[in-house]
Amino acid sequence: MKILVANIGSTSLKWRLFDFSNPAGQLLHKGGFERVTDYALAISDCLAQIKAAGHIANESDLAGVGFKTVIAKNVSGCVRLDERVLGAMEAYNGLAPAHNPPYLTGIRLFGQRMPGVPLVGLFETAFYQFAPEAMMRYAVPQTWSDIGIRRWGFHGASHKFIAERSAELLGREDVAERVRNLYMDGGKSSVKEPALRVISCHLGGTSSITGIRNGLAIGNSLGMSPQSGLPHNNRVGDLDAEAIPYAVKTLGITLAEAQRQLTKESGLQGLSGLSNDIRDITSAANQGNANAKLALDVFVASARHWIGSYFFEMGGAEAIVFTAGIGENRVELRAAICANLEGLGIELDSALNASTRAAEGFISQAHSRVKLLVIPTNEELVVAREVSRLLRSEVRTQTA
Ligand code: ADP
Numbered sequence: 001m002k003i004l005v006a007n008i009g010s011t012s013l014k015w016r017l018f019d020f021s022n023p024a025g026q027l028l029h030k031g032g033f034e035r036v037t038d039y040a041l042a043i044s045d046c047l048a049q050i051k052a053a054g055h056i057a058n059e060s061d062l063a064g065v066g067f068k069t070v071i072a073k074n075v076s077g078c079v080r081l082d083e084r085v086l087g088a089m090e091a092y093n094g095l096a097p098a099h100n101p102p103y104l105t106g107i108r109l110f111g112q113r114m115p116g117v118p119l120v121g122l123f124e125t126a127f128y129q130f131a132p133e134a135m136m137r138y139a140v141p142q143t144w145s146d147i148g149i150r151r152w153g154f155h156g157a158s159h160k161f162i163a164e165r166s167a168e169l170l171g172r173e174d175v176a177e178r179v180r181n182l183y184m185d186g187g188k189s190s191v192k193e194p195a196l197r198v199i200s201c202h203l204g205g206t207s208s209i210t211g212i213r214n215g216l217a218i219g220n221s222l223g224m225s226p227q228s229g230l231p232h233n234n235r236v237g238d239l240d241a242e243a244i245p246y247a248v249k250t251l252g253i254t255l256a257e258a259q260r261q262l263t264k265e266s267g268l269q270g271l272s273g274l275s276n277d278i279r280d281i282t283s284a285a286n287q288g289n290a291n292a293k294l295a296l297d298v299f300v301a302s303a304r305h306w307i308g309s310y311f312f313e314m315g316g317a318e319a320i321v322f323t324a325g326i327g328e329n330r331v332e333l334r335a336a337i338c339a340n341l342e343g344l345g346i347e348l349d350s351a352l353n354a355s356t357r358a359a360e361g362f363i364s365q366a367h368s369r370v371k372l373l374v375i376p377t378n379e380e381l382v383v384a385r386e387v388s389r390l391l392r393s394e395v396r397t398q399t400a
Helices: 039-052 083-091 100-113 142-146 156-169 173-180 243-251 255-264 267-272 278-286 290-313 324-329 331-337 350-355 379-399
Strands: 002-008 013-019 026-033 064-067 078-080 119-122 197-202 208-213 216-220 319-323 371-374
Touching: 002 100, 002 379, 013 039, 013 379, 026 039, 039 100, 064 100, 064 379, 078 379, 083 100, 100 119, 119 379, 156 173, 156 197, 156 208, 156 216, 156 319, 156 379, 197 290, 197 324, 208 290, 216 290, 243 255, 267 278, 267 290, 278 290, 290 331, 319 324, 324 331, 331 350
Parallel strands: 002 064, 064 119, 197 319, 319 371
Antiparallel strands: 002 013, 013 026, 078 119, 197 208, 208 216
């Protein structure tokens, strides 16, 4: 079973091709184009490269094409991208203006190019479908809520991967199996006692933290848009709702300019005044730059704030997991996030922490009540896996 995953940006097309003869999935090919102006041509060139590499003879050799879609009205999960679902994505273009329109264009072009091949979307909001409503609502009037102003949560592919893999590493095959089947049976498969509580920290260009109880997310630090929660590379995290009207009035800028500054010149970039990359900020901080140090401190304080909130809500945690560019590589930030928490049973092993970069492993002391882990995420593989699960389950349903 060969599955192509297409990552569509406003001017880019990146792809990875996986083979699922074995359920773990194997990467066969990857590539991409930047500065795309003609998507139909980019798709043709992508397919030509995959054929030239000998992976497929024609489009019908693909079992499916998967997309890491962002958000749609009243639709989530891992679903076939038929006209009903595309219409639901279109209805929320306003909530994800940078993501939904290019995806819609790309998906329709794939559909025209290969009418017989299933197109499947794994929505970034999918992992939060089962979260308690109290964790997902803003305290706004019903009319606001009705137009989609609520906490949706994002990074669902990555956090679901962490939910499954952490359960495997912690010896909870029952929970891992529930996570594998989540979008097929809605999380109904039973798990044993005691509960497995995991806090997943996806720290990267965009960062988010999620609490996961028995494989089901209870919330996510990203709210209605990916402009919330922790500070991001150049985008603001949580911000008081009064800040925007106040800045517009006091700085004499337009609303569009305020939005530009909050999405291009804020986050770690805005705090440090130097760079949006933790590597540059850390070297400046090490040379005594106070704003760079402050940027790191704000990031760490925000990470601890969100970890603490899920820790408290779940009454503790069996594990805290770090993933993505910062979570997998930045030893000193993991140490800062876990500092002085012995009273909560969170004890980092500094030697294991220092030696675990871009690799899977435990980084807590052997007696730490809460296990600390690093698990590299791989979002394209997650999409491909979910697509293969969906297509296999459809075959099972048809033959049953
Ligand atoms: P994105 O959300 O754009 O996928 P990443 O997950 O790659 O971003 O995370 C980007 C951040 O992670 C940057 O701040 C970068 O400094 C840090 N990072 C990524 N890779 C490494 C690495 N190999 N060593 C140190 N830091 C890294």
